Amino acid sequence: MTSMMNALSQFFRVMTINGGAQLLEMDRQYHFLAACLEHPATTGEIAKRCDTQEKPTRLILEGLAALGLLQEDSERFRLTDLGKLLATTPQILGNRFWDHLPEYLRTGEPIIKMDVLQHQAEHYQTEVGPLGWMLSPAAEEAAGVMEIGARRKGLRILDVGAGSAVWSLAMIHRDRSSKVTALDWPEVLAIAKQRAKAQQLDPQLDVLAGDVHQVALPVGAFDLAILANITHLETPEGNQHVFKRVYAALDEQGEAIIIDVFPGSAEGDLTRILYRLGLALRTEHGQVYSSEELIRQLRAAGFRSCGLTLLKSPPHILGMLIAAK
Numbered sequence: 001m002t003s004m005m006n007a008l009s010q011f012f013r014v015m016t017i018n019g020g021a022q023l024l025e026m027d028r029q030y031h032f033l034a035a036c037l038e039h040p041a042t043t044g045e046i047a048k049r050c051d052t053q054e055k056p057t058r059l060i061l062e063g064l065a066a067l068g069l070l071q072e073d074s075e076r077f078r079l080t081d082l083g084k085l086l087a088t089t090p091q092i093l094g095n096r097f098w099d100h101l102p103e104y105l106r107t108g109e110p111i112i113k114m115d116v117l118q119h120q121a122e123h124y125q126t127e128v129g130p131l132g133w134m135l136s137p138a139a140e141e142a143a144g145v146m147e148i149g150a151r152r153k154g155l156r157i158l159d160v161g162a163g164s165a166v167w168s169l170a171m172i173h174r175d176r177s178s179k180v181t182a183l184d185w186p187e188v189l190a191i192a193k194q195r196a197k198a199q200q201l202d203p204q205l206d207v208l209a210g211d212v213h214q215v216a217l218p219v220g221a222f223d224l225a226i227l228a229n230i231t232h233l234e235t236p237e238g239n240q241h242v243f244k245r246v247y248a249a250l251d252e253q254g255e256a257i258i259i260d261v262f263p264g265s266a267e268g269d270l271t272r273i274l275y276r277l278g279l280a281l282r283t284e285h286g287q288v289y290s291s292e293e294l295i296r297q298l299r300a301a302g303f304r305s306c307g308l309t310l311l312k313s314p315p316h317i318l319g320m321l322i323a324a325k
């Protein structure tokens with residue numbers, strides 16, 4: 001009986017995931033969310049704008065509401081914050097990558113190579129803003145785990161492959177005596193600067209534009225280096241090269257934190273597999289490393305002790321390896 005109940009629960013979960021995907025696909029084709037962007041609208045108004053029949057439109061709108069994208073008040077549908085985000089930046093669902101899946105299965109070729117240096121600035125300048133939004137709670141959690149502003153303060157932080165600098169900005173927000181140097185491509189650093197300015201953290205932010213493998217890094221100049229979501233873009237040799245450079249840039253008591261995807265939370269099991277698939281669709285040699293493999297690479301670069309802490313915040317797949325010199 002129990003195994004029958006388990007099978008039924010799993011079946012309904014799979015059926016619901018599939019049905020939810022169909023609702024999103026209908027929005028992709030008919031733009032129901034976008035039809036509510038200017039002001040809340042009735043089913044009739046939305047059906048007219050989308051050129052659909054009222055009865056099925058109502059059912060889809062109810063489904064989109066159950067997914068948390070719409071809310072119905074007095075017979076009018078209005079966008080939730082998440083609905084607004086999807087209506088204005090639908091690309092964050094990654095459909096341009098998912099659309100390539102059949103081709104990828106046939107050819108084994110990714111749609112783009114986001115890990116190839118020449119393509120990075122172009123791709124990441126649009127990706128890192130939404131990524132910063134998605135990772136904000138995890139970044140605040142990480143700053144808490146590191147006891148920034150309490151046990152660790154007045155830090156000189158190097159944020160390697162900073163993107164929107166979401167991780168380091170969460171730290172200097174907790175400790176106004178810490179400073180960050182964000183390292184990334186110039187086009188991407190513009191996003192980090194914007195984010196810092198919006199949070200009035202720009203006086204604590206410095207930038208260093210260039211390739212992490214080549215740009216001149218001051219020796220022994222930082223207390224903490226953050227490498228968030230970049231180890232999965234590198235080969236093992238590439239990681240080791242970056243770790244060695246970071247090691248040299250750290251003070252004698254310095255620490256590095258590697259934030260990336262790690263197993264450990266059952267809640268993130270499906271997300272983790274989808275993440276790996278997404279990575280295969282958009283990179284040439286991107287791969288998610290085990291903590292054991294990263295620790296091996298860190299030790300080979302000179303780091304002594306390394307410990308893993310899983311982050312509980314969404315997306316429930318991230319963890320941080322803290323490595324000491």
Ligand SMILES: C[S@@+](CC[C@H](N)C(=O)[O-])C[C@H]1O[C@@H](n2cnc3c(N)ncnc32)[C@H](O)[C@@H]1O
Pocket residue numbers: 117120121124128131132135160161162163164165166183184185188210211212213227228229230233
């Ligand atoms: C997946 S994003 C992660 C951004 C940010 N750390 C985060 O967790 O949101 C990877 C970032 O690393 C940067 N990056 C990757 N390889 C780099 C390299 N060789 N030199 C400089 N930046 C690099 C990319 O431009 C991009 O901003």
